[in-house]
Amino acid sequence: MDRKQCCVKVSVQPSRGLVDEKFVVLVQNAFPGFQLTVHAHHQCEDGHGWEAFGHYTADATGTVNVSEDPSLGGTYSGAEPMGLLWSLRPVPGSKPGLRMRKKNVQTPMEITVSVYQGHQTEGFVDQVPLTGVVVERWYMAPGVQRIPITEDGLTATLFLPSGPGPFPGLLDLWGGGGQLVEYRAALLASHGIASLALDYLTPKITMETGKMVDNQYFETAYRVLQQHPKVLGSRIAMLGLCFGTSITLKMAVYSQVVKLRCVVCISGSHVQPVDGNLEQILSFFKKNADKSCFNEDNEVIWRDLLLPIPTDPSLKVDVGRLQCPLMLVVGEDDQNCPAYESAMDMKEMMERAGNSHLLTILSYPNAGHLIEPPHTPHARSSSLRTIGSRHMLMALWGGQTAEHSRAQEDSWKKMLAFLRENLYGGTDPGARLISHL
Amino acid sequence: MALIHVQVTYTMSTCGPPITDAGQTRWPPPFFSSEDAALLPGFPKQSFPPPKAILKTSSGSEREHFCCLTLLSLTCFAASLAMCFNVFTVNLTLTVCKHGFMFPLCLLVSSKVTTDHSVGGSYLGCEPMGLFWGLQPAPGEREGLRLRKKNVEAPYTVHISLLEGHVSPSEGQTTRLATVTTERWYMAPGVKRIEIRQDGVVGTLFLPPGPGPFPAILDLWGMGGGLVEYRSALFASRGYASLSLAYFGHKELPGPLNRINVGDSYFKSAFHLLQAHSQVCTDRIGIFGLSFGVYLSLRIGIHLGVTPSCLICINGPVGSTSKLSDPDGKTKQFKSEQTNWTFDDQGYVSFRKVSLPSNLFNGSLVKTENLTCPLMYIVGEDDQSASSKENADLIEETLRSVGKSHLFTRLSYPGAGHLIEPPYSPNSRASLWSVKPKKLVTLWGGHLAPHAAAQEDSWRKILEFLESNLRV
Numbered sequence: 010m011d012r013k014q015c016c017v018k019v020s021v022q023p024s025r026g027l028v029d030e031k032f033v034v035l036v037q038n039a040f041p042g043f044q045l046t047v048h049a050h051h052q053c054e055d056g057h058g059w060e061a062f063g064h065y066t067a068d069a070t071g072t073v074n075v076s077e078d079p080s081l082g083g084t085y086s087g088a089e090p091m092g093l094l095w096s097l098r099p100v101p102g103s104k105p106g107l108r109m110r111k112k113n114v115q116t117p118m119e120i121t122v123s124v125y126q127g128h129q130t131e132g133f134v135d136q137v138p139l140t141g142v143v144v145e146r147w148y149m150a151p152g153v154q155r156i157p158i159t160e161d162g163l164t165a166t167l168f169l170p171s172g173p174g175p176f177p178g179l180l181d182l183w184g185g186g187g188q189l190v191e192y193r194a195a196l197l198a199s200h201g202i203a204s205l206a207l208d209y210l211t212p213k214i215t216m217e218t219g220k221m222v223d224n225q226y227f228e229t230a231y232r233v234l235q236q237h238p239k240v241l242g243s244r245i246a247m248l249g250l251c252f253g254t255s256i257t258l259k260m261a262v263y264s265q266v267v268k269l270r271c272v273v274c275i276s277g278s279h280v281q282p283v284d285g286n287l288e289q290i291l292s293f294f295k296k297n298a299d300k301s302c303f304n305e306d307n308e309v310i311w312r313d314l315l316l317p318i319p320t321d322p323s324l325k326v327d328v329g330r331l332q333c334p335l336m337l338v339v340g341e342d343d344q345n346c347p348a349y350e351s352a353m354d355m356k357e358m359m360e361r362a363g364n365s366h367l368l369t370i371l372s373y374p375n376a377g378h379l380i381e382p383p384h385t386p387h388a389r390s391s392s393l394r395t396i397g398s399r400h401m402l403m404a405l406w407g408g409q410t411a412e413h414s415r416a417q418e419d420s421w422k423k424m425l426a427f428l429r430e431n432l433y434g435g436t437d438p439g440a441r442l443i444s445h446l
Numbered sequence: 447m448a449l450i451h452v453q454v455t456y457t458m459s460t461c462g463p464p465i466t467d468a469g470q471t472r473w474p475p476p477f478f479s480s481e482d483a484a485l486l487p488g489f490p491k492q493s494f495p496p497p498k499a500i501l502k503t504s505s506g507s508e509r510e511h512f513c514c515l516t517l518l519s520l521t522c523f524a525a526s527l528a529m530c531f532n533v534f535t536v537n538l539t540l541t542v543c544k545h546g547f548m549f550p551l552c553l554l555v556s557s558k559v560t561t562d563h564s565v566g567g568s569y570l571g572c573e574p575m576g577l578f579w580g581l582q583p584a585p586g587e588r589e590g591l592r593l594r595k596k597n598v599e600a601p602y603t604v605h606i607s608l609l610e611g612h613v614s615p616s617e618g619q620t621t622r623l624a625t626v627t628t629e630r631w632y633m634a635p636g637v638k639r640i641e642i643r644q645d646g647v648v649g650t651l652f653l654p655p656g657p658g659p660f661p662a663i664l665d666l667w668g669m670g671g672g673l674v675e676y677r678s679a680l681f682a683s684r685g686y687a688s689l690s691l692a693y694f695g696h697k698e699l700p701g702p703l704n705r706i707n708v709g710d711s712y713f714k715s716a717f718h719l720l721q722a723h724s725q726v727c728t729d730r731i732g733i734f735g736l737s738f739g740v741y742l743s744l745r746i747g748i749h750l751g752v753t754p755s756c757l758i759c760i761n762g763p764v765g766s767t768s769k770l771s772d773p774d775g776k777t778k779q780f781k782s783e784q785t786n787w788t789f790d791d792q793g794y795v796s797f798r799k800v801s802l803p804s805n806l807f808n809g810s811l812v813k814t815e816n817l818t819c820p821l822m823y824i825v826g827e828d829d830q831s832a833s834s835k836e837n838a839d840l841i842e843e844t845l846r847s848v849g850k851s852h853l854f855t856r857l858s859y860p861g862a863g864h865l866i867e868p869p870y871s872p873n874s875r876a877s878l879w880s881v882k883p884k885k886l887v888t889l890w891g892g893h894l895a896p897h898a899a900a901q902e903d904s905w906r907k908i909l910e911f912l913e914s915n916l917r918v
Contacts, residue, residue, distance in 0.1 A: 016917050018685050019656075024634045038917060119635065123656070140685075141656035143636025151603060152627025172607070172625030 017139040019047070019124050025145040027199055028118070028192075029382050029421060031090055032144065034075035036124050039067040039139075046083065046125040047075055048133055049093035050100075051118060053109050058100040059386065061085065061093045064128040082128065085411065093122065094146075095414035097386040101131065106392030106403050109385060114195040115155060117145035146384070148192045150199035155191075158205065161229045164212030166191050167205050168198030169239055176203040177244035177270070177432035178234045180227075184251025184277075186393060187211035193248075196382050200425055202432060203240045205230060209256065209287065221288040227256060228266040243270075244432045248424075250275040251346055251378065255290055258326040259283070261333065271431035272331075273424055275338040276378045278351035279326040280315040308390045308405035310344045318347070318354045328355045329362025336369045336427050338420045340376030344407035348378070371423055373416035377408020383418040577606060578630070579898035581872040590878030590887045593871060598679040599639060601629035630870070632676045634683035639675075647716045648692040648699055650675050652682030653725055661730035661916035662687040662720050664746070664754075668737025668762070671695020671703075677734075680868050684909060686732075686916065689720050693742070709774030710750055713742065717752045730916045732756045737832060737864065741766055744812040745775065747819065756915035757817075758908060760824040761834040761864050764814060764841055765806035767797075775810075794876050796889045802833045803840050814841050815848045822855040822911050824904050826862035830891030834864075857907060859900035863892020869905045873897040 016038040026032060039045060048062040063080030065073040076090035085092035099107045111118060123138035149155065152171020159165075166189060170176050179202045181194040187210035194204035207230050209222055235242040247269050249257030254277020260267040263283070281290045300313040319325060328335070337355065339348040352370050359365040373380075379388060393404045408416075573580070583591045595602065607625040633639070636655025642648070650673060654660055663686050665678045671694045678688035692699060693713070694706050701707030721728050733754045735743030740762020747757045768777040786799040799805060823841060825834045838856055845854050859866070863873060872894070879888035892900075 018917070020685075024683075025629075025631065117635075121636075121655075137657050139657075142634070143655045145635045150627070151629045152605070152625075171605075171627040173622045 017124055019122060019140050019142055021122055021142055021144045024142065025117070025147065027150055028146045028148055028196060028384055031076075031384075033090065034093065034122060036065070036067070036073040036075075037071060039071045039073065039124075041067055041069045041071050043067040043071070044127050045073060045139075046127065046129045047073065047080075047093065048123045048125055048129075048138070049097065049120050050123070050133070051097060051109075051120045053118075054112055055107075057103055057107055059097040059109060060100050060133065061096040061098065061386075062129070062133070063089070063092055083130070089411075091384050091414075091418070094120070094384040095386060095417070096410060100134075106390065106401075108379075108388040108391035110190065111148060111192050114148040114191050117147045120144045120146065148195040148199070153195065153198045155195070158233060159213075161233060162212075162214050163226070163230055163233060164189055164208040164214070165205050165230060165233075166194065167203065167234070167237070168195045169203050170198050170201045174203070174239035175241045176201060176239060177246070177428075178202065178237070178240040178242075179204045179245065179428070179432075180230055180234060180247045180257075181206045182209065182247070182249040182253030182256055184249075184253050185210070185395070193382055197248075197428075200429075202246075202428060203234070203237070205234050210252075221286070221291070223286045224259070224264070226287075227260055228264060231260070231264075231267045243268075245269055246271045246273065246428055246432055248273045248275075249277060250380070251277050254278065255281050255326075256287070258328065261335075262326050262328065262330050269333050271334040271336070271427065273336045273338065273427065275380050275420075276340060276343055276346055276348045278315050278346055278348060279328055279355055280318060280324060280347075280351060281326065283323055283326055304405060306390075306403070308403045310405050312344050312347045316347050316350065318350055325354070325358070327358070329358050329364060331359070331364060331367060334367045334369070334427070334431055336371065336424065338380055338424065339370065339372045340378060340380055340408055340413070340416060341372060341374045342376060342407040342409065342413075343378040344405040345378040369427065371420050373412070373420070375409040375412035376416035377413050378406040379408070380413075380417055380420055383414070383421050385417075387413045387417075573895075575870050575898070575902075578604065578870040579872050579901070580894060590876065592874040592877035594674070595632060595676045598632040598675045601631040604628050604630060632679040632683070637679065637682045639679070642689065642719070643698065645715045645719055646712065647719050648696055649673065649689050649716065650678065651687065651689045651720075651723070652678045653687050654682045654685045656685075658687075658725040659727045660685060660687040660725060661755075661912075662689070662723075662726045662732070663912070663916075664688075664717055664720055664731065664733045664743075665690045666693070666733070666735040666739030666742050668739050669694065669767075670737075677868060681734075681912075686912065687720070687723070687726050689716065691716050694738075705771075706768070706775075706777040709772065709776045710745075711774060713746045713775075714750050714752060717746060717750070717754075721752075729753075730755050732758065732912060732916055734758045735762060736760045736866070737762045738767065740764075740837075741810070741812065744814060745810075748812055748814065748816050754819055756819050756911065757821045758824070758911065759821065760866050760904075761826055761829050761832050762837065763801035763806055763832060764803065764812050764837050765808075766810035767800050767806060769807050770810055773809075790889060792887075794887045794889045795879065796830045798830050798833055800832075801837065803836055814844045815850070817845065817850060817853055820853050820855065820911070820915055821845075822857070822908070824866055824908075825856065825858040826864055826866050826892060826897070826900060827858060827860045828862060828891040828893065828897075829864045830889040831864035855911065857904055859896065859904065861893045861896025862900035863897055864890040865892065866897075866901055866904055869898070869902040871901070873901075 017036065018038055019036045022033045034047060036045060036047060045065050045067060046062050047065060049060065051059045053059060061084040063083040063085055065078055065080060067073050077088055079088045080086050080092060084096035084098060121141055121143055123141035125133065125136060125138050154169040156167040156169065158167050179197055181204050183190045189206060189208035191206045194206035197204040209226060212222060215221055234240055234245060247257045247260060254274040257272055257274055258279050261269050261272045282293050285293065294314055297314040302310040302313060304310060337352045339352045341349050343349065349372060356365060356368060356370065359368050377389060387408055387410045388406060389408055390403055390405045392401045394401050581593065605625055605627050607622040609622060638653040640651040640653065642651050663681050665688050667674045673690060673692040673696055675690050678690040681688035693708050695703050699708060720726055721731060731754050733743040733747050740759040741764065743757050743759055744764060746752060747754045766777065770776065771778045786805055788796045788799060790796065823838045825838050827835065842854055842856060845851055863875065865873060873892045874890060875892055876887050876889045879886045
């Protein structure tokens, strides 16, 4: 009997976990000094295959511990506990421009982790691995409830944490791609925050009437959350990425209805016509469309659309008037939005206004635009259909995979701590809080 | 106003410790002194294992104070016959210690179940997994309950809640400050469950994920009968193909339900079926038996001409406790062989004396001197259902007399009862055995905390034993 076929084993602990949890991949019973490839494979909802792998050498006990041992090559290198997830890339032969995003958050991502003999780089599908296990990664923790919200013309989904409540709430806004994207809100609910994912670019009402929503739409979403019996109306935060930042800052500073405990803005800017509604902000961006650049791979770079940062106050949200803590998360290699420049300008505005003690900036060298919850693959560019147009573009988001993935891990941890401090902690929202979490 | 948040890592975990766990059994201080611990066979020195489920609570509070909190875990399971929900609760009381005081306005108070001590409730001391193995029927539930998972394809859902103050469930409703939900699974992702009804064999086969082939286990339970799947599901989750075999009290087996109607040829077929499976390594099969399953494991492993790589026996006899009807091993109808039943002052029946070696049916004693593979025998020293210690002594002595002691490993656990099962499930000291002709509750033995420790330690050792005999 083939010794190695029965003997080598791989385990992943935990075998079921939340997407942002770490796991430990352990290979045992290999021959000492044996060369092995640890491989991960995932088939996403669209049917595309994704893979990642690392090259290892078994130690004197025949063990490989992916969390501690360095990968000598593959899709990631060095000691990277979660490299098998964040370095996932489309399998050879896939069409270009793919980006992995989970649509159905009620089922897990299933990943097969296998061990192959030797240091392999291709042809995994044609080989039989030595051993393998399946890992489930969930966006929804046990007990989290998913509730579609259609009242008052909203297109949204509410995720409630498990337990009696009531819970602090959060409004979750994504960016210019539109759609109702649920996974971040689901994950936040898994951490005890009742989160409302809101579709504001392609909601039912816009698809049916052709009209963009106005500012009241967001105030309605806020009110629905605030009045929900399981939500603490006085503890609501708002989180926006990219274009979602534009809306978030507008609401945080100018809305009479929306009262926030804290705000998180990822990869976004405060540059916008301050008196404008959604449609007007979009036109403002479109007006500057001639500032788009294309790189040699024909990927569009949109970061210059908002540059240089204007000095005209009617074109920037007056963050000096902000009364609650603000966290800005910025990738310094963001090719889609001048998030870093905007953050620096916001800092200056707040210093001048005297409220900069409210500001926290997390800035990551070599991180790109799409700073998302950790342990999912990085897309440096991907195909995108812009709102209102029919053709596809390849948008350059930026970021170097390893550093971008580290930025996702670090920023997510800090965002959760920031949200917990402000939503769960003390009664004085203005005081700076220290968290031990 | 302070808000409390409770979290559990890991939110969805497979029952039983990971194979990689380097930790050792912790021995709860209130029950045994460290000197006792050192004398007990099979017990390593105390140290804390890596936590399997870390419970962390945190809250902001404006005043610096010690606050009393109660943690409550709650799980429901449906009895498939009566379709009723039985509620189990455990009550852990712990004192939260001040941790990190930085500003007058906000004090972050946190506590960790893994390192803090319970000062009352269902268990005492520092018990990371006490909320699971300490589960007991809720006040008002009927007597004689035993928590067993029938449907292994769905998890146990356990709700862990924080209650204010030091309360006990019988005091009635108190406000839950916060709750977290966790799932406990017997089947890891990718494990396949296959119903086996082939060659007359009735069982359920669990295959691990991966290309295979896999080492395998033939898994035998006791005279409770039926088809119990969870241990096999767990073995498969740890990389072993495992066949849980029905042999008694199952409607798809021949003959009347109240006797064993299958004999040696049945068990041989089962072993060969497993061996011949394309996903099983033919020469790496172990046999596992609990209670009456011990006698069967020994009989199959030694008398039938099959060659298992190892045997694991928990709390069972070396011969049959029922008269055989034929040399093939079938038994006669179980009349009231009640001469050896004993009753305690609560009217609970103990079957312990039935399996004393002198009471076993002579023609059925397995010739353990013919053992050819490693054997691990596990004893619960408070076993009230079987004479485990006496049978272990008999096997040990027999093997010693033929120079085969090197094949024998014995684990012995004080305070543990008959039902030594995979860890973190609560022990039932007694449970309902029969309703007809009269209602009987049988005594299994075992005290909650030491039994829990025995389950944890023995499971680890079982997995190591399987590893060295089936995989290396």
